[in-house]
Amino acid sequence: MRYLITFEMKKIGKSVFFPVMLGCIFLMIVFYFIFVYTNTERKENILENEKISLHSYEKEFLELEEVLASGEKDFFDPEFKSEYDGVKHFFEEKQAIVTALENNDWQSYLQVENDKLIDEPYYQEYLEKGRILYSTTYSTDFNMITYIERNKWLYDHQIAPVLPLTLFAWLTAYDVNFSDDLLEELVKKLAVVYSSTGYYFLYHLFSYLFSIIGIAVFILLFGQVVTREGYGSNGTLHLLWTQPIQRRHILISKFIAILFVSVVIILCITLFSFLLGTIFDRMGEWNYPILIYGEEVTFSFMKLAPFLMKSLGLFFILLIFSYTLHFLFSLITKRALISVVLTISVIGLGSYFRESLLSFPFSQYLPFHYVDIFSIVTNEYAVVVNDFRFTYLNGILSFVVSILIVVVFIYFVLLFQQKHVR
DSSP states (O other), X not given: OHHHHHHHHHHHHHOSHHHHHHHHHHHHHHHHHHXXXXXXXXXXXXXXXXXXXXXXXXXXXXXXHHHHHHTSSOTTOHHHHHHHHHHHHXXXXXXXXXXXXXXXXHHHHHHXXXXXXXXXXXXXXXXXXXXXXXXXXXXXXXXXXXXXXXXXXXXXTTOOOOSOOSGGGOOOTTOOBOSSHHHHHHHHHHTOOOOOSHHHHHHHHHHHHSSHHHHHHXXXXXXXXXXXXXXXXXXXHHHHHTSXXXXXXXXXXXXXXXXXXXXXXXXXXXXXXXXXXXXXXXXXXXXXXXXEEETTTEEEEEEHHHHHHHHHHHHHXXXXXXXXHHHHHHHHHOOHHHHHHHHHHHHHHHHHTGGGGTTSTTGGGOGGGGSSHHHHHTTHHHHHTTOTTOOHHHHHHHHHHHHHHHHHHHHHHHHHHHHHOO
């Protein structure tokens, strides 16, 4: 078996299509990194804007000071005092922000941001009662409370935030209804934030890779492994059938070879992407907080590195399911293009119409609900469909059961072909 696996891996590496496709994948990663890098909000840009704002408040504050010194206004005049205190507050706040940014003092920067919100009644109620009122109208209590708690996590762990640091750049699964279209457009635009640091670029990349996009890439990469050598052809598989080797060992060796090469490719993509971010920006923080939704409007945070590892685990099981499905279609159709299209179409359409499958009995065990890996690990999908049966563990279970079912079909197809197609 070991020699068969080695033989299959050598064949994969020597094919013309494989290195070309692999080169295209890494080239796309480079282009995506350039996109993320150019769209990353830099501290220097924010500092420049804050200095402009500080200058404006400083000018207004000095004018009020002159009015007060000239005796034109009485400090105890309620209207003047309200204006004076307001301008002074914003002036001092901007001073603190500019000073923090100039000194890379992220804790002070985070503290200034949180000080704007921690005295709000909804947050004080959360601190007292430990619960959040359910709402779907932006900005929900859940949105603002998780934003404050996220900032506190960053403060406690001395982590630089992904910029810009503003409530408008924070959107949760509960924020689905907006008072007007302009507000919705603004918030959704600001909520798309980028960071080209090593760890966070991996987060950006994996958010796309760990989905139907990643499945399509890997299926295309190994699309001809079975079909180009199938029954009735003159390929190496036809030669192997004539050897004293059990036929199931031949297909198993192909499957293991594909899995092994897939692991190597994922590791290379991870290392390459991480080095891109680290070399051209910085390493970033492995413990950056990722919001995890809980039942009954609760939440927690998971560190970025464990989050990516957990996501990778579920994606790899999804990949195994996709390969077994592709093997089945390959054996039936004996055409690479047809089997690739069928595999991607079944998984893609199943994922696209997954919410239509919610009424089915035991819907939580249908694998199509779990194709968007990040939404499963964060429980965002459970929030969207209002059903917390769609958990990470149920995702693993559904894929394992689906893999076993497809393997049974492959077994019967092989039995049929061995008897009728020689």
